[in-house]
Amino acid sequence: MPTHSSVPVAAPFRKLGMPRYHLMIMLGLAAVLSVAPFLLYPILMIKILCFALFACSVNLLLGYAGLLSFGHAAYFGMSSYVAAHAAKVWGLSPELAILCGVGIAVLLGCIFGALAIRRQGIYFAMVTLAFAQMVYFFALQAPFTGGEDGIQKVPRGALFGLIPLADDKTLYWFVLVVFFACLLALYRIIHSPFGQVLKAIRDNEARAVSLGYRVNQYKFIAFVLSAALAGVAGGTKAIVFQLATLTDVYWTMSGEVVLMTLIGGMYTFFGPIVGAALVVLMQNYLASVGDWVTVIQGLVFVACVLLFREGIVGFIASKLKRPL
Amino acid sequence: MANEIILSASGLTKEFKGFVAVDDVTLSVRRGTIHALIGPNGAGKTTCFNLLTKVLSPTAGRIIYNGRDITKMSPANVARLGLVRSFQISAVFGHMTALENVRIALQRRIRGDSFDFWCSERVLSSLHDEAWELITAVGLTEFAMIPARELSYGRKRALEIATTLALDPEMLLLDEPMAGMTQEDVERVSALIKEISQKRTILMVEHNLSVVASLSDRITVLTRGKVLAEGDYATVSKDPRVIEAYIGVPHA
Numbered sequence: 001m002p003t004h005s006s007v008p009v010a011a012p013f014r015k016l017g018m019p020r021y022h023l024m025i026m027l028g029l030a031a032v033l034s035v036a037p038f039l040l041y042p043i044l045m046i047k048i049l050c051f052a053l054f055a056c057s058v059n060l061l062l063g064y065a066g067l068l069s070f071g072h073a074a075y076f077g078m079s080s081y082v083a084a085h086a087a088k089v090w091g092l093s094p095e096l097a098i099l100c101g102v103g104i105a106v107l108l109g110c111i112f113g114a115l116a117i118r119r120q121g122i123y124f125a126m127v128t129l130a131f132a133q134m135v136y137f138f139a140l141q142a143p144f145t146g147g148e149d150g151i152q153k154v155p156r157g158a159l160f161g162l163i164p165l166a167d168d169k170t171l172y173w174f175v176l177v178v179f180f181a182c183l184l185a186l187y188r189i190i191h192s193p194f195g196q197v198l199k200a201i202r203d204n205e206a207r208a209v210s211l212g213y214r215v216n217q218y219k220f221i222a223f224v225l226s227a228a229l230a231g232v233a234g235g236t237k238a239i240v241f242q243l244a245t246l247t248d249v250y251w252t253m254s255g256e257v258v259l260m261t262l263i264g265g266m267y268t269f270f271g272p273i274v275g276a277a278l279v280v281l282m283q284n285y286l287a288s289v290g291d292w293v294t295v296i297q298g299l300v301f302v303a304c305v306l307l308f309r310e311g312i313v314g315f316i317a318s319k320l321k322r323p324l
Numbered sequence: 325m326a327n328e329i330i331l332s333a334s335g336l337t338k339e340f341k342g343f344v345a346v347d348d349v350t351l352s353v354r355r356g357t358i359h360a361l362i363g364p365n366g367a368g369k370t371t372c373f374n375l376l377t378k379v380l381s382p383t384a385g386r387i388i389y390n391g392r393d394i395t396k397m398s399p400a401n402v403a404r405l406g407l408v409r410s411f412q413i414s415a416v417f418g419h420m421t422a423l424e425n426v427r428i429a430l431q432r433r434i435r436g437d438s439f440d441f442w443c444s445e446r447v448l449s450s451l452h453d454e455a456w457e458l459i460t461a462v463g464l465t466e467f468a469m470i471p472a473r474e475l476s477y478g479r480k481r482a483l484e485i486a487t488t489l490a491l492d493p494e495m496l497l498l499d500e501p502m503a504g505m506t507q508e509d510v511e512r513v514s515a516l517i518k519e520i521s522q523k524r525t526i527l528m529v530e531h532n533l534s535v536v537a538s539l540s541d542r543i544t545v546l547t548r549g550k551v552l553a554e555g556d557y558a559t560v561s562k563d564p565r566v567i568e569a570y571i572g573v574p575h576a
């Protein structure tokens with residue numbers, strides 16, 4: 001190494017670990033989410049939380065590894081089917097049913113991920129979409145998924161066999177805990193040594209290779225982690241809404257979650273949460289206008305992209321000059 | 325030891341859909357020297373680098389590094405053997421700070437693989453002193469905490485060199501390290517290259533011929549994918565074929 005006599009002693013290093021303002025945002029989010037069920041329907045809030053997790057899973061790939069998956073409905077939807085089946089047919093308690101869902105999402109993630117990461121850019125997106133379509137047709141044909149009807153009347157059961165989740169408020173607290181556990185895990189992943197390498201791959205893959213990183217192994221792990229997170233979202237959703245249907249595996253679901261991520265801001269940690277909240281609230285309050293929801297959603301998306309290209313949170317982050 | 329060949333390529337050829345970008349190039353680089361690869365635009369210099377670092381697979385030919393046949397090796401594994409390249413178009417990690425850019429390279433050298441997604445970033449703080457030393461060595465002290473994309477072109481190049489050095493490579497391939505730098509930067513980076521070449525071997529593509537003249541021990545001239553001449557600066561610059569290929573270049 002080149003030795004230099006004048007190495008400043010007190011280098012102005014950013015303190016590692018969660019910066020204080022991120023901690024504040026986390027606490028603020030926790031506070032808001034703790035009061036929210038008293039102001040809004042708990043079920044609506046739960047829907048937001050599930051989709052926020054789902055969007056975060058997409059963003060782990062898109063924002064932090066530079067991989068646009070257009071097939072995340074596969075992991076979300078299959079997890080939702082398996083969790084519903086496990087709870088209804090096997091009679092498992094909700095947390096175990098969700099774990100079964102995550103298991104299938106991880107399995108699919110391993111298989112599809114290993115194949116998809118060999119492609120780049122738009123080809124990666126197309127391969128993930130193709131796999132997701134295969135999963136869709138499987139769900140359409142397989143007997144246990146209930147075809148067009150889906151799996152209905154899934155029992156919510158009792159958490160650990162002890163705490164019944166029939167009450168919406170109780171259920172909300174359960175989902176909130178799951179949500180924060182996942183969010184913190186995701187934060188750790190992104191800020192781990194592994195996460196650093198992911199960011200390097202996203203910024204400049206060729207350079208990361210030239211530094212000696214075997215980038216496909218990192219992409220693969222990111223893919224599986226992302227699928228797992230989508231699985232948590234899908235499984236939880238099935239238990240909460242007592243329903244798993246073809247909508248969950250359909251390609252429009254994949255598209256919608258990418259949309260949420262982009263609206264919120266894909267290079268940001270908190271963006272997908274904001275994006276998911278916005279889209280879910282919009283769909284909820286505009287439900288009365290029927291098919292026009294899609295049109296309005298499209299317009300909002302176009303407006304967002306034109307106004308703030310980095311998404312809402314990305315825009316705020318660039319104004320504050322701080323990563324959010 | 326000193327005269328031993330560290331990297332040799334024989335019969336190296338690369339065709340792009342019928343167009344031969346590198347044509348039967350044979351090249352030997354001695355350990356501990358600075359070897360320059362020069363030639364007009366489009367001569368195939370960068371393609372040669374891509375072949376040597378396995379970013380591209382050669383159509384024909386063999387590459388031996390440190391006595392090992394690396395012709396079929398993956399680019400990441402070549403880098404792990406200590407043969408590391410920089411890029412002609414500046415290659416930094418734009419959203420990461422200058423310090424993080426250097427640290428990511430140190431992370432690879434010191435920790436190997438970083439699959440530990442459950443670990444805190446804090447485990448990387450042990451790399452900071454060395455990262456800081458490297459940042460200082462290339463004159464980026466004031467810019468350490470700035471995202472790399474916000475640095476000027478010359479500073480990006482300097483950061484790239486620091487990142488490459490962080491791997492402590494046995495051999496460096498530098499693709500136009502001085503391109504786009506101010507005279508002051510060129511002098512500092514020249515001195516740095518001279519300094520780091522004490523313990524290393526460098527193969528360098530460079531258009532700035534005064535830099536080539538002052539730094540390199542040996543020069544290979546490439547035109548249209550073929551080796552035109554090879555020798556020290558005095559020999560090569562007097563070669564009439566080289567002068568012809570470089571019409572209008574004052575130093576030749």
Ligand SMILES: Nc1ncnc2c1ncn2[C@@H]1O[C@H](COP(=O)(O)OP(=O)(O)OP(=O)(O)O)[C@@H](O)[C@H]1O
Pocket residue numbers: 340343345363364365366367368369370371372412
């Ligand atoms: N991937 C590719 N596909 C097709 N042709 C290519 C490819 N890469 C390079 N070439 C061609 O090969 C030739 C050599 O290119 P190369 O980049 O190696 O030149 P160079 O000597 O580095 O030039 P410069 O001094 O401009 O950097 C050029 O004519 C270029 O157009």
Ligand SMILES: [Mg+2]
Pocket residue numbers: 369370371412
């Ligand atoms: Mg070139």
